[in-house]
Amino acid sequence: MKLNKFITLFILLLMAFAQLPAQYVKKITLEEAIQMGLQHSRYLQIDKAKVEEANAELLAAKNKSLPDFKFNTSYMRLTNAQIDMKSKPGNGGSSNNEQGPSVNQAMLGMANFSLPIYAGKRIKYGIASAKLLVQVAKLTAESDQNKIAYNIANAFTNLFKTAKTIDVLTENLAASQQRDKMFLRLEENGIMAKNDRLKAQLQTANIELQLLDANNNYATAMLSMNLLLGLPSLTTVQPDSSFIHLDLQNMPFSNFEAAAISNRKDLQSLKLQQKAAAYATRSAKAENIPVLALNGGYVAANVPRFLSVYNAVNLGIGIQYNLANLWKKNAGLLQACAKEKQLNAVNDELNDNIKLTLHKNYQDAMYAAKKTLVYQRALEQSTENLRITKNKYNNSLATITDLLEADAALLAAKINIINSRADASWPIINCWNQQVYCRLKN
Template identity: 35%
Template sequence: MIKNKFKLLLSALLLPAVLQAQSVKQLTLPEAIDLGVANSKNLKLSQNKIDEAVARLAVVKDNVLPTASASFLYNHAEIPTNTLTIGGGNPIHLPNRADAFVGTAAIQEVIYGGGKYRYATESTKLLTDLARLDADKNKEEVSYAVINTYFSLFKVMQSKKVVAQNLEAIASQLKQAQRFFEQGIVTKNDVLRFQLQQANVSLTDLEIENNRKIINYNLDILLGLPEDTEITIAESDLP
């Protein structure tokens, strides 16, 4: 009985790792091309999945339009001499402290790699165009679509690494600014500036991740893989 319980417990502990291993697939470019060519004749049968790819892109496409952004700054000053007398006139009483709140808002178009969802849009178009061709598709056209989508995935994954490094650096700067603020070396305004920068870069990271998910889904369909497969780039293809 105890032995059976141990087996069940071990299975429960190992199951998530097994499921994760099943949903992640590392591919070299030649392997991806071979899968794409082998699956090309089945692509027309995947029309519902291709429609889903178009729908996924449509969900995020509004983000290509100009978006509103806002920033908020705060400053504070103590006024030790708060009574001001000019000539023989009545004294002017000033507050003991002054707080300044400055808010700015701007309309801007976020540009990422020549367009926020440029790579996702390109890969979706390639997938839909390829599905419209005859069953006996040109091998070069299939290979081109796979290569383009594969390297689009590579580009966004590299961008995610850069953003992750930036977030790590900003977190360190923010921690230092908060420590300096507690010591009275910097103002609250300086701390808020780093917090705003952190929020903006985190938003960029989210946008890149949306790009990655769309491109990954398109590549799954193109290669005939289960649509929940997370594709990783083989190290041999990294520069």
């Protein structure tokens, strides 16, 4: 009977584990995370479609320089058509009215050909502008890649910091709980006062609260990372720590600035937009210039028992001009000029913001690097302080409060050094509205 119960319990446990969702651990570097995120990003698929749209607009601009050829044919059924033929006789004769034949159908075919010869360079400027806008679409896609890479790097760094913080807190909590057990035995033997033991337990409770908070942050950071990388929600990503080995202490600002600006695709895109706007202004000015085109055509008609026309080919040059341009203002030109002014102002503002943001991020990076050195010394000092305080406490030269304070200081130093190293190892440059990541090396 006991054996049957054991087998039943074992089967139930197997069924319970079988119903649990599958989980797997994936260890990746920062570079791998960025690559995976870029491949998964749906936003980049939108950018790809925008590039295709820009190429289609370029094709439409080029098509305007090609000839148009239109063909039209029709068959018409006529009902009770009355035809009154009027003919002019020879010199000195009089007009005669003749009754025309009975016509009940007609067929007509026409072909028209038109090739633009000169349009004030509107077509040329339109093609040049469309080519630039294709490059703008591509640069915008690259700028969005930088933005996505920034978000991935930020999520990766946060996940790394929370994971390491959990490791430190878990280790410290285990040591604190072990110390509580020892203090409880000392209290039971009358060696330690109850309030001293309660002080130690209170610190243990504080560590537990910190660990709960860290686990909550870790779960949020893990979900964010999985969404960015397109991984299943139950995947456990283990960030590789190799990215923290980066030294900016001896990097001059000029190198920092050059590396950052070279990645500013939004700035490059704006330059091309300015050029495209200049072409648009020229094209708008050309609207007041007549259009010269080579025209040709062919006409064929057949009306049984009445009329037949074949090989009626025509060829000539046509001029088209809208006389309303003489009294109407060129609204397109005004819009194009306003667009140029707008882009020039945006360019000036963007350059100012780039300079300001670069200086700020450089100072922040240097500050984080220097702060890491301070935290490193603090870690060494707090470690030595705890060792000395333990010896004093064991020799009744220090109180339990001194011991707990030294232990708390060491815990804080360990967490601070983790956060500062991660923050200083990956400077993320956030310029104006576009976020650009750049891993800087000496």
